[in-house]
Amino acid sequence: MSQRFLLTIAAWAGACFVVYATQCPPRDRPTFPILSNLEHVAAFAVLGALFCLAYPRRTSAVLIFVLGSAALLEVLQLLTPDRHARTLDALQKVVGGAAGVFAGRVILYFDRARSWFQV
Incomplete structure (x- = not known):
């Protein structure tokens, strides 16, 4: 299997996990020993x-998808009686998503730059 294929599987599996963690009842929500923020x-x-990293030629689509899903998942919490949507949570998710896309672009840039200097 190619590296890109594995990254694609990891990205979509991560998206499924985030959707589950965002929309499930609080008692079923996975928690980590760090601050929720x-x-x-x-x-x-x-x-x-x-x-x-999975879709390196589609950065704008990735940015729209990640930031849009952050906002949409927070809004969908309004539809469940045991969850609550907060603007601060949505902002934290958007900032995290943007930082992740930026980090992905940096990784791709340095990976490409490394190949320029190889003989």
Whole structure:
């Protein structure tokens, strides 16, 4: 299997996990031993980086998808009685997603730059 294929699987699996963690009842929600604010940022940063690396020629589509899903998942919490949507949570997810896409672009840039100097 190619590296790109594995990145694509990881990106979509990560997206499924984030959707589940965002929409499931609080008692079923996976938690990590870090602050929830940092958890939001980290989850979407990883998601943004994975999608950016999986789809390197579609950065604007990746950015729209990651940032849009951050906002949409927060709005969907308004439809569930046991979850609550907060503007701060949405902002943290958007910042994390943007940082992840930026990190993915940096990784791609340095990977490409490294190949320039190889003989």
